[in-house]
Amino acid sequence: MNILVTGGGGYIGSHAVRQLREAGHAVVVLDNLVTGRREAIPNDVPFYKIDLAETEAIAQLLANRRIEGVMHFAALIQVGESVQKPLLYYKNNTAGAISLLTAMRQTGVKKFVFSSTAATYGEPEETPIYETTAQKPINPYGWSKWCVEQILRNEAYADRDFAFTIFRYFNVAGATADGSIGESHDPETHLIPNILFAAMGKKEKISVFGTDYPTPDGTCIRDYVHVDDLVAAHLFAMTAMKSGETRYYNLGSGSGYSVKEMLDAAKTVTKREIPTEYVARREGDPAILLANSDKAKKELGWKPQYTDMAAIIETAWRWHATHPAGYEKTKRRQ
Numbered sequence: 001m002n003i004l005v006t007g008g009g010g011y012i013g014s015h016a017v018r019q020l021r022e023a024g025h026a027v028v029v030l031d032n033l034v035t036g037r038r039e040a041i042p043n044d045v046p047f048y049k050i051d052l053a054e055t056e057a058i059a060q061l062l063a064n065r066r067i068e069g070v071m072h073f074a075a076l077i078q079v080g081e082s083v084q085k086p087l088l089y090y091k092n093n094t095a096g097a098i099s100l101l102t103a104m105r106q107t108g109v110k111k112f113v114f115s116s117t118a119a120t121y122g123e124p125e126e127t128p129i130y131e132t133t134a135q136k137p138i139n140p141y142g143w144s145k146w147c148v149e150q151i152l153r154n155e156a157y158a159d160r161d162f163a164f165t166i167f168r169y170f171n172v173a174g175a176t177a178d179g180s181i182g183e184s185h186d187p188e189t190h191l192i193p194n195i196l197f198a199a200m201g202k203k204e205k206i207s208v209f210g211t212d213y214p215t216p217d218g219t220c221i222r223d224y225v226h227v228d229d230l231v232a233a234h235l236f237a238m239t240a241m242k243s244g245e246t247r248y249y250n251l252g253s254g255s256g257y258s259v260k261e262m263l264d265a266a267k268t269v270t271k272r273e274i275p276t277e278y279v280a281r282r283e284g285d286p287a288i289l290l291a292n293s294d295k296a297k298k299e300l301g302w303k304p305q306y307t308d309m310a311a312i313i314e315t316a317w318r319w320h321a322t323h324p325a326g327y328e329k330t331k332r333r334q
């Protein structure tokens with residue numbers, strides 16, 4: 001298929017580009033490079049530096065490249081920042097998606113895979129979280145994604161040929177097995193990269209946010225899913241998508257790890273001391289986020305390959321250890 005990947009210069013988008021090409025699809029990347037990196041996009045992939053707000057430019061791209069389906073990864077993702085700058089999040093994530101969908105409407109592109117988030121469940125009403133669990137976001141980031149989910153439902157009602165799959169991501173982690181592309185956020189707020197930065201001395205220490213949660217060791221429990229497993233589900237969804245179908249899936253591993261367990265696993269993988277400090281809770285962190293992803297397994301035939309936390313961390317370690325400055329000083333990929 002001819003597939004447009006928005007956010008192809010970002011963490012998950014760059015892994016999607018790689019897998020799509022390996023599977024024989026023709027990929028085009030759109031990225032405004034605000035958080036995405038040019039170095040993450042292979043030189044021989046058609047790249048358009050376009051902002052999601054540029055509806056006309058997107059429509060032209062879709063038509064010229066005869067795009068058949070869109071995987072929409074481009075978004076801002078920091079919960080804390082979204083609380084400070086809600087309009088920025090609604091503009092990028094919600095209005096950006098409207099602009100993209102408008103361009104798709106104009107050009108008759110009917111297949112859409114959307115990156116949503118566990119943050120749409122807010123403080124979850126049940127554990128594990130099912131696709132049917134009530135969605136009640138507790139921050140603008142979660143709401144900005146929730147709005148797009150709602151818009152997609154309405155659009156699919158209005159245009160009976162329009163098809164979408166929404167994936168609600170849990171904690172995406174790791175890097176592609178050869179460590180050549182990986183997570184490179186600035187600032188980096190996620191747990192695994194920060195643990196590894198402390199292990200390699202790039203950061204003085206890792207701060208553990210909160211030790212008084214109602215969990216066995218007092219630290220938060222999360223569901224970490226390997227980025228290549230996550231992306232694989234997108235390929236299944238896009239290639240199986242039929243006209244007018246609307247689908248929703250959680251993507252997580254179904255296993256929960258506490259922050260302390262992650263630290264222990266990282267010590268084993270890196271064989272290094274990891275200077276640690278225990279500090280107060282970070283605002284807005286639910287105690288436990290655990291997915292039930294049976295639906296994706298059953299309906300899409302999704303089968304995560306990474307079931308062992310050490311194996312996931314090992315891939316992240318390979319990336320960070322060989323790219324201590326992320327994509328800085330990295331040559332453009334061939």
Ligand code: UFG
Nearest residue numbers: 077117118119170189190191194207208209220259282285
């Ligand atoms: N944590 C620390 N120290 C750190 C970073 C994180 O203790 O330096 C803890 C957090 O408090 C949390 C856990 O490690 O308990 C995981 O934190 P991350 O920041 O790695 O991930 P989150 O669970 O906060 O967020 C992820 C995605 C968000 C998404 C959310 C769904 O990154 O985009 O899941 O709720 F919104």
